[in-house]
Amino acid sequence: MSTLGMAATLPGQTAGVSLFIDSFIEDVGLSRSLVSWLYTAATVLGSLALPLMGRLVDRWGPRRMATLAVGLFALSCAGMGQAGGWIGVFVGFVCLRCFGQGTLGLINNHAVNLWFERRRGLAVGILGLGMAGATALFPPLIEEGIQAYGWQRTYLIMGGILAGAVLPLGALLYRDAPERYGLSPDRENAASETEASETEASEIGVPETSGLKDPELEASGPEGSGPETGAASEDEGETPGKDRGEIQDENQGESQGASAVGGIEPGVAYRTRTFWLFTGAGVYAAGLGTGLLFHHFSILEEAGVGRDLAAEFFIPLGALTAALNVGTGWLVDRYPPRLLLAAELVLYGALTGLLPWADTTVEVWAYGSVFGVAQGMHQALLGSVYAYYFGRLHHGTIRGLANTVFIGGTAIGPALLAVGPDFLGGFAAILWVLTPVPFLLGAAAFAGWAAGWDAATLQRAR
Secondary structure, X not given: OHHHHHHHOHHHOHHHHHHHHHHHHHHOOOOHHHHHHHHHHHHHHHHOOHHHHHHHHHHHOHHHHHHHHHHHHXXXXXXXXXXXXXXXXXXXXXXXXXXXXXXXXXXXXXXXXXXXXXXXXXXXXXXXXXXXXXXXHHHHHHHHHHHHHOHHHHHHHHHHHXXXXXXXXXXXXXXXXXXXXXXXXXOOOHXXXXXXXXXXXXXXXXXXXXXXXXXXXXXXXXXXXXOOOOOOOHHHOOOOOOXXXXXXXXXXOOOOOOOOOOXXXXXXXXXXXXXXXXXXXXXXXXXXXXXXXXXXXXHHHHOOOOHHHHHHOHHHHHHHHHHHHHHHHHHHOOXXXXXXXXXXXXXXXXXXXXXXXXXXXXXXXXXXXXXXXXHHXXXXXXXXXXXXXXXXXXXXXXXXXXXXXXHHHHHHHHHHHHHHHHHHOOHHHHHHHHOHHHHHHHHHHHHHHHHOOOHHHHHHHO
């Protein structure tokens, strides 16, 4: 359901909105620059609601929040079809970005992270295929709708599909954390839980022989149920392994070893270097990726590449982004995410450093391939690491703030790259200025893995 939900976010994604830009220019009477600035401002404004949406999804669960978000998203599409001036277009952009690309995307990621631990990376990687498939399948259909029915009626049709198909399916199939149903995430047995716990502790940066122990963690079991997790203790008269105020049916086959949803408080997570390492890397990747795609044809034209060859770049980009989404998800389940982040950032550094010299067919295809690998790794890593390091209890809240910061990066990326031709004589200069940044972040990621950053704090999320 979450993978389908990711596909349903397309009307709020840039790939979906871009199909209507010419209609806003021709029929509403807006200039291209005004539409671009309205979209940028709306993206930033819509993202500011995500920390609140994250707290609500932690409190209400994915099913109720998805029902609300899809309903508001459908209304936003219907309302966009009535836009008759710049104010209507701006409000429509804000709602599409907030409820579609922002809130619904957050809910889909959160729901998958709630249900998977041992295979979380792979599950999140597969989740990314929903957006990849939608980007490949739906834009041609939307374009046919615009040609056949007009852009206003096409928006109404999209709103109707969301309300008539996605909303009831979401209300039926989304679920809260498995513990609420007497289940646990994807663990095979108690022995594998112990093995996974030891492996995760090692990957966090705490060797098994280090002697570093946390009394609250030891007393609480594999997931942890001390003060940081918000779970009740026996002294409070509640059964260990159950959320506060929640009564579970012991006759429904609940395992004796089921534990409460683990996780550290958002305020604690925000004070860790690990949170800001991945968030900072996410801002860089989001901003650079958006900027490179926004100025793609102009950057390659400056290098001497024609438009037809520049368009071939998207073939390896799309294929390898999808493949690395799943492949990196598989790797996240087996190797430390901070090491994988360092590898991803090295690719981004190579990308910006060598791009100004790409002027042959082989080099353009190599550019698309490296970009696709880096983008695929980025999406899979950032989709799973917040639950991996900070647990599931407050994942929506923590991820909500991170998403707000990421979207800020996507807003400033195109403007930052535009500094090159405007003030530095071309795109090459600004790309070379940015080249050291991913290498420095990659070195920090490697140092974080080697030194075991935030180990004592992160253990409490288990």
